[in-house]
Amino acid sequence: MSFLEAMLLALMLTLPFAIYRLVRGPSLPDRVVGLDLITSVAVALAALYALLSGQTAFLDVAIALALFAFLATLGLARYIEHRAHGGD
């Protein structure tokens, strides 16, 4: 196992912590934080795989995922605030 493969494996080991927070909660913003960390790790995994495989196209995957994560977090934050306001 090369060094980069070991790093890929170590990066995957961070996912259970984030999934624990996603499942456990207790509030909706806590779950959003867990989801945010999962997408951060996914961006890092895509970038690391671009190193490992020599396919630089995975960098585009990382960019698209980062964009998606930002929009998802903003949308969920808007939804949480809207819901707290009373839904008007």
Place this chain on the structure above:
Amino acid sequence: MLLWLVYILVLGGVFFLFIAAIGVARMPDLYNRMHATSKAGTLGVGLILLAVAVFYQELSVAARALSALAFIILTAPVAAHALGRAAYLAGVKPCEETYMDELAGHYRANHRLESVEKKSPESHP
């Protein structure tokens, strides 16, 4: 020689992402957890993207990696602020050990800061 720099950057990135993951699982309340993910998580992803830019040493790859890095550095604070504000307004409580909540009593029911409204009373009739 440069490969060692790549390895150190990747190791640092994975280390900081691991810190963020442990923080998100073990911190006592939402605001502490957001502290862990938005700072350590951003630094971890940023170091790994920097490693990609150093490893390939091509303009097209470096431009893509650095633009992704810039995008993440610019958007992570915005997303964290939006989420923290939404959680505060939704009534998520800080942990028991918190001894100072400077926003307490400053937000009205309409989600406007009282101090902002006092400065410009005509802008929010």
